Amino acid sequence: MSYEGKMLKDLAMPSRKKVEEALLKTLFKHNGVIKEFATGEEIVNEIADEFILNKNQRTAVLERIYRKENRIVKTPLWHRLLYRAADSLAKENLVSRPTSTILLTNKKEWMLTENGLDEALKILNIPKTQKEFLPTKSFEVQKIVKKLIETPRPANYNPFDKEKKVAKVTRESTIRTRGFRQAVIEAYDYKCAFCGMKIKTPDSLLWEVEAAHIVPNSEKGKDDIFNGLSLCHLHHWAFDAGWFTLQDDYKIQVSLKVNSLPSDFGRMGDYDFIRALSNKNSKMLLPKRKEIYPHQNAISWHRENKFFT
Numbered sequence: 521m522s523y524e525g526k527m528l529k530d531l532a533m534p535s536r537k538k539v540e541e542a543l544l545k546t547l548f549k550h551n552g553v554i555k556e557f558a559t560g561e562e563i564v565n566e567i568a569d570e571f572i573l574n575k576n577q578r579t580a581v582l583e584r585i586y587r588k589e590n591r592i593v594k595t596p597l598w599h600r601l602l603y604r605a606a607d608s609l610a611k612e613n614l615v616s617r618p619t620s621t622i623l624l625t626n627k628k629e630w631m632l633t634e635n636g637l638d639e640a641l642k643i644l645n646i647p648k649t650q651k652e653f654l655p656t657k658s659f660e661v662q663k664i665v666k667k668l669i670e671t672p673r674p675a676n677y678n679p680f681d682k683e684k685k686v687a688k689v690t691r692e693s694t695i696r697t698r699g700f701r702q703a704v705i706e707a708y709d710y711k712c713a714f715c716g717m718k719i720k721t722p723d724s725l726l727w728e729v730e731a732a733h734i735v736p737n738s739e740k741g742k743d744d745i746f747n748g749l750s751l752c753h754l755h756h757w758a759f760d761a762g763w764f765t766l767q768d769d770y771k772i773q774v775s776l777k778v779n780s781l782p783s784d785f786g787r788m789g790d791y792d793f794i795r796a797l798s799n800k801n802s803k804m805l806l807p808k809r810k811e812i813y814p815h816q817n818a819i820s821w822h823r824e825n826k827f828f829t
């Protein structure tokens with residue numbers, strides 16, 4: 521038995537398979553990404569806590585002799601075990617290595633792949649169908665997100681995707697839809713662009729906001745950042761219904777038809793979710809970068825075709 525193998529056995533460290541499983545669960549809990557296993561990183565302790573490792577198990581150091589350089593390298597055994605488990609997940613294409621992830625996100629992190637996410641859902645007994653609603657990052661979805669937020673802003677934008685197959689659901693189309701959703705709600709910092717509401721479930725698994733299409737899916741509106749808006753359920757519904765629209769300068773315009781509604785309609789106590797937006801100067805919340813603001817060509821289509829006049 522190797523020196524390392526003996527140490528792992530003597531200290532009764534968890535098996536690599538068990539650590540791999542724990543890594544997948546932890547990745548899922550952290551929305552699909554965790555940092556490298558450097559000393560002092562929170563994640564190293566977090567996974568150790570899960571195994572209830574004792575002090576010796578956490579601090580044991582493996583000494584290896586680098587013959588070439590004639591020096592001794594000391595590595596904490598627990599870090600090495602974590603690394604070996606992650607490396608083995610990467611070989612199985614269940615996670616991406618920090619050296620690949622950094623090209624996508626500029627951060628040296630381990631990230632779930634689609635296969636890894638499926639595996640994590642299996643371990644946690646979460647149906648695969650939930651994937652569509654989860655904010656969990658995967659390497660494939662983040663690739664779409666990167667493409668969407670880095671697409672140069674077209675002067676003459678066409679918000680329609682003539683090729684779009686609305687009814688057919690394939691693995692590619694769900695990855696594309698999730699990429700759209702992720703890119704949009706991240707751009708708006710998980711807030712409703714109209715009321716600013718931001719809330720998630722206590723386990724952080726679900727956000728209330730939705731990625732809305734300005735030119736709707738049913739009209740073959742594009743799944744891209746220029747045709748997207750992050751909206752709460754209520755404002756998503758009201759926007760699709762045509763209760764309000766946007767001006768080219770992103771001011772919110774409320775339909776005058778609202779005046780013909782009984783005054784108790786649309787109210788939650790003192791809050792009136794449509795009339796509250798009718799202040800002439802109310803402007804929607806916008807992403808940080810101008811290049812990814814909704815496009816006027818999509819907005820004007822909504823104004824002319826959906827707005828209730």
Ligand SMILES: [Zn+2]
Binds near residue numbers: 713751752753754755
């Ligand atoms: Zn809202």
